[in-house]
Amino acid sequence: MALARDGTGSGTIARAYWSQVHPVFMTPPIAASLFGAILAGNVDPVLAAVHVLAMFAAVYTAHVKDGYVDFYVRGEDDDHPLTERGCRLGLAASTATFAGCCLLLAALVDALVLAVVVPTWLIAYYHAPQLDTNPVTATTGYPLGIALSVLGGFYVQAGTITVVPLGFAGVFLALLSGVKVIDDAQDYTYDRSIEKRTVAVAVGPSRAYDIAYGLMAVALAAVVVFAVARVFPLTALLAALAFAAVAAVARRAGPELATMLLVRGSYVFLAVLVAAVRFDPLGSLM
Incomplete structure (x- = not known):
């Protein structure tokens, strides 16, 4: 049986599977994993690479499913590059890859690492059609995966979880949940027509925007509190300031433009946090 709907050649099949790699959504979990590793201090490249591969496999599973x-x-979709058999094979391959990474991490670190790694695959696999039908789980699924990626990246290096990675994980969960609410609002009319209960459908677009920016404000306020308390590096204040500037512009834009701005703003936010943890130039002046 065919694996790709548009042909049977190896090139066509490879392109069909590659089409399920979406860099916009793949990059944050991988970056979050590496960020967690940087938070831990000394980075073992082998452990970091295995955890990164596990996060890639989890997100790939989500995309195929x-x-x-x-x-x-x-x-709902007009087309899909993979046949049903192709989807099943893709899911089997990504799941096997993820399982292999889990076994390696359990052997190289300890079995407790599975507590922060395995849930990422569960979120990915059950996102559709289970988790994406509820406003809360549809919104927090991907951000929770990012938060777990931070914790996992830290744990595989440090063998424990401290308040610092927990704080950053909480910040990402709140911030990205806000971005996700805005993202879902783009499809408000369609989602409402098929009774898909996103936050925008559940409470209306206007209140959804208030909830979204409220979540982002909570996340940025947390960064400020943690930075002042010196739980986070003082330079983390610059990350909060940079994202706040992007959010202020996005607040006046429509859902599509706002999503584009906020997603890119979150990249800047993460990049500044990485620099803060690695170098902390403001902290060195205090």
Whole structure:
């Protein structure tokens, strides 16, 4: 049986599977894993690479499963590059890769690492059609995966979890949940027509925007509090300031432009946090 819907050649099949790699959504979990490793201090490149591969496999699982459900189960999408058998094979391969990484991490670190790694795959696999039908889980699924990626990246290096990675994980969970609410608002009309209960559908677009920017404000306020308390490096204040400036512009834009701005703003936010943890130029002046 065919694996790709557009042909049977190896090139066509490879492109079909590669189409499930979405850099915009793949980059943050990988970056979060490496950020967690940097938080831990000394970075073992082998452990970091295994955890990064696990996060990639988890997100790939989410993309293949989501595409399968939207096209073959719900009939929402107009097209999909993989056949049903191709989707199943892709899921099997990504899951096997993830399982292999888990076994390696358990052997190289300890079995407790699975507590912060395995949930990322569970969130990915059950995102559709289970978690994405509830306003809370549809919103927090991806951000929770990012938060767990930070914790996992830290744990595989340090063998424990401290208040610092927990604080950063909480900040990312709140911040990205706010961004996700705005992202979902782009599809408000369609989601409402199929009774898909995103936050925008559940409470209306206006209140959804208030909730979204409220979550982002809470996340930025937490950064300020943690930085002043010296739990976070003082330079983390610059990350909060940079994202706040982007959010102020996005607040006056429509959902599509706002999402684009906020997603890119979150990249800047993470980049400044990495610099803060690694170098902390403001802290060196105090």
